[in-house]
């Protein structure tokens with residue numbers, strides 16, 4: 194990969210007379226263009242200089258360690274997101290989609306040049322939105338998340354410049370956990386313009402699952418959360434959970450309103466993709482089909498059941514609206530020949546209720562005791578969650594892992610019995626077609642027993 198796709202051009206930009214570099218605590222600053230155009234993209238090269246965000250080591254001169262570009266380019270899969278569009282898997286996806294295209298104009302051609310793929314795998318913006326020339330090869334880069342830099346790039350290095358000033362000039366406010374989750378989910382769940390559906394999945398695209406806190410850690414984070422909010426990761430779990438639920442309901446609202454319905458990717462994948470066993474060994478027959486027609490695939494309610502069990506520990510009353518909308522929606526989804534229009538409308542109402550909760554959790558406070566309560570609530574709900582299918586089980590494992598990491602103050606979770614039991618949950622979703630709800634529920638019960646033995650939380654939280 195070329196780290197700096199238009200090296201000559203970018204250098205010219207940096208050497209241009211109107212770009213004045215000052216030594217501002219070791220950070221470069223572009224002279225503030227008197228009235229910079231707002232909303233244009235510069236490409237990752239504009240952030241890469243070692244005196245800006247491309248320092249190899251974390252620096253201590255400014256609040257910002259300045260090694261963000263280096264972390265991204267060396268460790269973050271986003272920097273490789275364009276490259277994967279030329280690999281074997283992508284070529285196969287492209288070929289299978291083209292072979293099955295109903296209309297020749299639906300063919301996508303080479304994925305590395307297809308708008309359908311570039312939309313999520315690169316900074317794919319029209320030429321008139323580019324402040325300088327760059328191509329897609331940087332993958333998912335700074336401005337995919339932070340927003341177009343033209344408005345604030347020049348000014349944001351000034352000493353008394355505030356984050357809010359940048360936001361005013363077009364930066365996405367990723368400090369807000371709601372906006373952060375929304376931003377990730379544009380690609381990790383999809384929008385009306387860019388999406389991953391069952392056709393793409395059947396052609397080989399990975400199914401999209403997400404958990405704000407866990408995925409941020411895996412990226413890995415190139416930022417430090419504010420020191421005065423030690424329980425921010427729990428807040429991110431709650432806000433992220435609510436926003437993800439809301440976005441998934443809005444996606445259902447859209448999909449149910451189109452001709453491409455039923456959309457299999459809205460259902461529990463392993464309701465269909467599992468092998469048959471003898472009736473006496475079938476946990477699905479044991480659990481039964483409460484609330485839906487026998488044999489209709491389970492709806493993928495993973496984002497609801499897990500989030501609900503957490504939110505229930507925080508404020509039972511505020512859940513009423515969401516619960517009542519979700520009950521109606523679940524009934525409609527249990528009868529797939531049901532009215533698409535009704536499904537779409539019900540999903541829209543449930544999404545509004547989820548948004549209310551996202552707002553509440555943005556301003557709620559969390560501590561170690563709450564974290565323990567959240568974990569216990571989730572583990573106690575084990576039977577209900579695991580019966581909702583593999584995706585619900587997986588979401589609960591990711592969530593417990595986040596909560597326990599914050600609770601124990603270390604990411605070496607495997608050193609404790611509880612940490613080991615949580616790791617055991619992941620083992621049970623490794624082969625999703627062989628998923629067994631009773632086994633997952635039993636493991637959650639083990640976690641619950643270990644959590645019950647936790648004393649009132651000792652004082653020392655994470656550093």
Ligand code: HEC
Nearest residue numbers: 277282283286304309310313380381383387388389399402
């Ligand atoms: C809605 C956004 C979106 C669209 C559109 C999209 N992708 Fe992806 N793609 C993702 C995300 C997000 C991941 C990472 C999923 C994960 O690991 O959780 C991914 C992962 C992949 C992977 C696996 C990468 C790896 O490291 O193993 C391949 C291959 C891929 N996409 C190819 C394609 C192709 C080809 C297209 C176009 C036909 C496409 N994608 C369109 C969002 C998208």
Ligand code: HEC
Nearest residue numbers: 237240246257261262265271333334335338367368373416
């Ligand atoms: C996949 C999304 C994503 C990408 C790509 C990304 N960032 Fe970030 N970045 C974030 C999030 C989320 C935060 C945390 C929000 C915050 O602290 O403002 C953050 C925080 C930062 C911060 C700290 C801001 C502060 O006020 O503490 C800097 C600096 C930064 N990113 C620079 C970069 C640069 C430079 C690149 C490209 C090399 C980049 N980021 C790419 C998501 C991203």
Ligand code: HEC
Nearest residue numbers: 270271273274277313314333337376377380408409411412
């Ligand atoms: C512009 C689209 C886009 C945005 C926005 C985005 N991602 Fe991604 N993300 C992708 C794609 C595409 C991949 C697959 C890259 C690959 O595998 O090469 C990916 C991969 C990842 C992976 C690696 C997953 C794995 O299987 O290893 C993590 C973790 C991740 N993203 C976290 C985040 C987080 C956290 C945010 C928000 C702060 C975010 N992403 C925002 C498109 C995006």
Ligand code: HEC
Nearest residue numbers: 391394395396397400457458460461462463464465466490
């Ligand atoms: C309503 C039933 C149903 C649901 C739900 C469903 N699928 Fe499928 N899926 C099918 C059918 C039918 C095929 C086509 C199989 C064939 O061509 O033999 C298929 C094909 C596939 C294939 C390609 C064939 C293979 O075995 O590799 C993959 C991968 C796949 N689905 C994954 C998923 C994922 C992931 C989900 C959830 C997001 C999902 N499916 C949800 C019925 C379903």
